[in-house]
Amino acid sequence: MRIQRRYTLATFLIASFIMMPAPVPAAGSLTDVESEIQALRNENERNQQRIKELEETVGQLKARQAEQPKAEQAATSGLRPDILRRALDTYYGEHRFLITGYGFAQYHWDDNANHNTFSGGFNPIFLFRLNDRLLFSGELEVKLPEDAETEVNLEFAQADYLVNDYLTVTAGKFLLPFGEFIERLHPPWINKLVTHPLPFREGDEGGIMPFTDLGVQLHGGAGLGYGLGADVDYTAYVGNGPRFDTGDGDGAIGDPLTFNNDDLNRSKGFGARVGFRPLPFEWNAGRLRIGASTYDGEWDAKGGKWFTAWGIDSVYQYGDAELRGEYISTRRDLPGAVRDEREGYYIQGSYMLSQIAPSPWDRVELVARYSGQNQRQAPEGQLPHPRQVSLGVDYWITPSVVWKLEYDRDIPRDAPNNHEFLSELAVGF
């Protein structure tokens, strides 16, 4: 009986122990737990928010990274050489700068003068276009004098301003717009022979006209109104005028021309040229140009002694054939009653074989020229009545690169005949 009771007590104790509820916290610590949970919730919310923000940032970064190549491409495409060049070209206005000009290599054999030599030259031309109306151009002549180091001359330096369709104003040092040879034909890639026609040799070589003047030109051109290609063109100019090297004297027959860079007297020189192209293209009658020029001025330091010159020039082109010629007459007052009178002329014919010969002979052009000059007395080393027959064969590698062969027969009135042989490679660029 006692044992049973003991068992009952033990069971009770165990059961009560098992069933004993967990220790219940006091009422105050319950609110603590609640606030802690709230704090955790808040923190969780903040973390969620931060994650969202970070995700957004990463997204943006990724998108930006994806954009990068496109932007880079766009940026570099702006640097393509042609676009860059165009950008530089138009930087600060609309100017364009261009270097052009010509170079040549020459060989000259002269029987009488006992002359057998190579020579060469290089003439860069600088063109600077400020806008559609204003051009600056300058040419340097880099040449080898007979027995000295390289020499550099300023051939021309001029500004041209297109005032309107019919008028251009040019100022500076310019090639003399007298006839066609000086202004338009003398560069060696244009001149079909190696030599110049006798009256158009440069001043110190015996020619009878100055090649340049310093001053102002008004010039332009217009249609004549009866067909495309029938035009008139004009030039009028004021310059320092002509100057002669008189040595120690007051001037004598045969004084050579020299430069008048700083005008030796107070009076100016005047010149003009009018040119016509009378044949409209639709007539299919070939192309004809006719021009008349004059150049006049007081040449002496005291003033009062005049130099006057006039000339005519013409060229006719039909297909591959060309015939051209010029005539010049000059007169110079001298102290006393005498006058220094000079005249010169040339006529030149050429024919390009392009239509009648097979390649490569179609690039050959045959040229013949006769030129002469007369004066009472010539500068030292020159003859007063030279005459020259020149025959040439040109090979045109491109329209501005030509190889020339020339044979000259000098038949002066006042000296024995002479032969010359020349060859030249001329490159216009």
Add this chain to the structure above:
Amino acid sequence: MSARPIRWLVVLLGAALLLGASAARADDRGDDKALFRRGAELWPQYCGGCHKARPGGERSAAEWDTIMLHMRTIANLPADNASAIHAFLRSH
């Protein structure tokens, strides 16, 4: 005697300025087809007058802008014909 040239110069420059004040038309760079065709026709006629005609492919359009200004002043070309040749050369 020496006053005469100065008077000349003044008269010439005065005339130039007067003419300049009249409506001045610059070389318009049209890409217009008719202008191009006219230029193609005129190019061998005018541009072979002094030297062998230089073809359009030799130079860029911007270079032709400069060279045509140069040639127009050397050759005293009528303005409208110069514009047509310019349009032809620059479109090469």
